[in-house]
Amino acid sequence: AQSVSQHNHHVILSEAASLELGCNYSYGGTVNLFWYVQYPGQHLQLLLKYFSGDPLVKGIKGFEAEFIKSKFSFNLRKPSVQWSDTAEYFCAAVGAGTASKLTFGTGTRLQVTL
């Protein structure tokens, strides 16, 4: 069965620190990958997505993610976090060409301190 793992459950960083959140997926075929973010009190919104092509994907607010097929990974990165990046981050995957059902990871809560 398809699964998505996020090993960092809670990350605390100081402002200006670099961020990398891990995401690994388990799926035999081609996958489409997403990172969603949920700011406190707000709804989930798309941060970035990978369908095909360049494995380095850039999203909103300076975030990027790299798809490494050999490692089944899609880690999220940001060179310098801000206090406003405090949020919960979810990785999700769906098999390309299959039904629309996304599988989500358990989420990583990021806390950025001043």
Next chain:
Amino acid sequence: DVKVTQSSRYLVKRTGEKVFLECVQDMDHENMFWYRQDPGLGLRLIYFSYDVKMKEKGDIPEGYSVSREKKERFSLILESASTNQTSMYLCASSLGGTPNEQYFGPGTRLTVT
């Protein structure tokens, strides 16, 4: 601008009550979804629908049912609410076909006492 709305932000119900959660999208999307979000468990899919009057079970459908009579509206029904259904419920929609980006509503925090 894409919009998914949910009928209530907060809801308190008693054990055994029948509960209706409503979701409306204004983007003419074919697909609609209901998830529950619990700390440490992420989002788990309850039911989804590809078209009007179509529904498919997700990963945790037990204790829930759904209704989709119109394309823009997808309802989640708890036939007899139980305390273990206390959770945040999220509705989402997306265009048909793959790949797809899902657009989420603000969520309904349901407490069953």
